[in-house]
Amino acid sequence: MSVTIDLAGRTAFVTGSTRGIGRSIAETLHAAGANVAVVGRSKESADAVASAIGDRARGFACDVTDSASLRRAITACETSLGPIDILVNNAGITRDNLLIRLTEQDWGDVIAANLTAAFVSTQAVIKGMMKRRYGRIVNVASIVGITGNKGQANYAASKAGLIGFTKSVAKEYAGRGVLVNCVAPGFIDTDMTAALPEAARSALLEAIPLGRLGSPVDVAGAILFLASDLAAYVTGQTVIVDGGMTG
Numbered sequence: 001m002s003v004t005i006d007l008a009g010r011t012a013f014v015t016g017s018t019r020g021i022g023r024s025i026a027e028t029l030h031a032a033g034a035n036v037a038v039v040g041r042s043k044e045s046a047d048a049v050a051s052a053i054g055d056r057a058r059g060f061a062c063d064v065t066d067s068a069s070l071r072r073a074i075t076a077c078e079t080s081l082g083p084i085d086i087l088v089n090n091a092g093i094t095r096d097n098l099l100i101r102l103t104e105q106d107w108g109d110v111i112a113a114n115l116t117a118a119f120v121s122t123q124a125v126i127k128g129m130m131k132r133r134y135g136r137i138v139n140v141a142s143i144v145g146i147t148g149n150k151g152q153a154n155y156a157a158s159k160a161g162l163i164g165f166t167k168s169v170a171k172e173y174a175g176r177g178v179l180v181n182c183v184a185p186g187f188i189d190t191d192m193t194a195a196l197p198e199a200a201r202s203a204l205l206e207a208i209p210l211g212r213l214g215s216p217v218d219v220a221g222a223i224l225f226l227a228s229d230l231a232a233y234v235t236g237q238t239v240i241v242d243g244g245m246t247g
């Protein structure tokens with residue numbers, strides 16, 4: 001018996017794939033044979049990443065907090081690469097502060113990028129997926145959405161919201177062949193965590209049984225699994241990728 005993951009003929013739309021975890025997701029899905037839409041705020045960097053990935057990848061610019069721009073990018077992707085079979089809602093931001101200092105702007109910006117954008121993109125692709133009776137949606141949450149974290153009330157709320165959203169949409173569309181899951185990364189080495197002071201980084205390492213920060217490809221591997229036929233009986237779940245941190 002041999003097991004292979006073959007996404008040839010599938011089209012994946014990965015938000016926030018110009019850098020970090022999203023870029024690794026785009027590279028991994030492409031390596032498994034999928035056509036891949038690389039999506040970021042700048043057309044120039046989306047195009048540059050897409051051409052570095054290869055000939056089944058194309059760059060699309062959109063700000064996920066602007067619903068019209070997100071819907072336009074989805075339509076442009078479907079015109080150029082084909083109907084979206086795999087949607088990965090990965091774009092995300094932090095605006096960390098203690099609750100007492102958190103502004104409504106910090107709250108709203110994080111909810112818009114991390115949660116509302118996933119609602120908009122999921123709604124935009126779901127009809128097509130239902131018609132074709134096939135779809136894989138993977139939302140990138142965070143362990144912080146499960147455990148909470150000081151200084152991240154807005155971020156944790158957005159990620160916990162994403163987990164609840166995922167479970168609900170999974171139940172609504174399971175009968176139509178659309179599977180919806182989350183991946184919850186722990187601490188992954190990207191621009192988002194680059195600003196961590198050295199002392200905080202060392203304390204974190206102590207708390208991670210596998211003894212290292214995760215790399216983007218660790219997260220991409222879990223997403224590849226959820227996007228593949230190997231995960232045909234998995235929906236509404238959250239796969240934790242945190243080096244054992246949350247136990």
Ligand code: NDP
Nearest residue numbers: 016018019020021040041063064091092142187188190192
């Ligand atoms: P990075 O900051 O390295 O990259 C963020 C990506 O999201 C970039 O491609 C960026 O595009 C894009 N993006 C941000 N805001 C928008 C927007 N408004 N519209 C379009 N694209 C946008 O983040 P990571 O790779 O670290 O994180 C990816 C996801 O993983 C996020 O959802 C994050 O919350 C989650 N996560 C990360 C963890 C970590 O430790 N790094 C841990 C747990 C979860 P652009 O190039 O245009 O800025």
